[in-house]
Amino acid sequence: MRTLLPTVHRPPGPVLARGSVARCAAGGRRGVRRGQRVRRQPRTPSREVAMGMKSRRKGKRGELEAAAELRRLFGVEARRGRQYCGCDGAPDVQAAIPGVHVEVKRVEALRLYAAMEQAAADAGRNVPLVLHRANGKPWVAIVRLDDLPQLVVQLYLALAENP
Incomplete structure (x- = not known):
């Protein structure tokens, strides 16, 4: 059976x-x-760029370092932005410098014009400022020449408020 x-x-x-x-x-x-x-694992569409965990951590460290440098140089309040919330146009570093949009790039090979285009698109009417650092190198600030006078004025006003 x-x-x-x-x-x-x-x-x-x-x-x-x-x-x-x-x-x-x-x-x-x-x-x-x-x-x-x-x-x-689901495939990422070819239009989107998949970012690995190490890249995300390096970007976060870069944003924290850049905020610390802005605090050290200008004595202004600066902290990591809130781009993790999904808000388009949120700066990487929110600094107490009105009218300035800070974009941080912590990569070895910076695509300069692509970074500046992204910063300008996110900045709106603010001055786009790209802060970049490669491994073992000092931080550099990149700004369009036409925006330099406005950046100087904004920095002067921020320094006057925070002696």
Whole structure:
């Protein structure tokens, strides 16, 4: 006499036999047990740039360093911006320098005009200022020549308020 076993509902998806090898999200290999589903990471559309965790951390450190440099140089309140909230046009560093939009780039090879275009697009009527630092190098400030007089005025006003 045969014993009937209850049927097990398996969710759709790839099921590999015991001992099979699958690629994990980090690109390494891992063993897969029988019946275990292999999950694939969703692909990023080609228009979007996928940013790794190390890049995000480096960017965060760069923004914190830039804020500290602005506080040291000008004595103004400066802190990391709120771009993590999803607000378009939020500056990387919010400084008590009215009329200045600060964009921080902490990369080895800066695409200068692309960075300035991004800062200008996010700045609106404010002066776009790009702060850049490569590994082992000092910070540099990049501003369009036409915006330099307005930047000087804004810095002068900020320094007058914070002696």
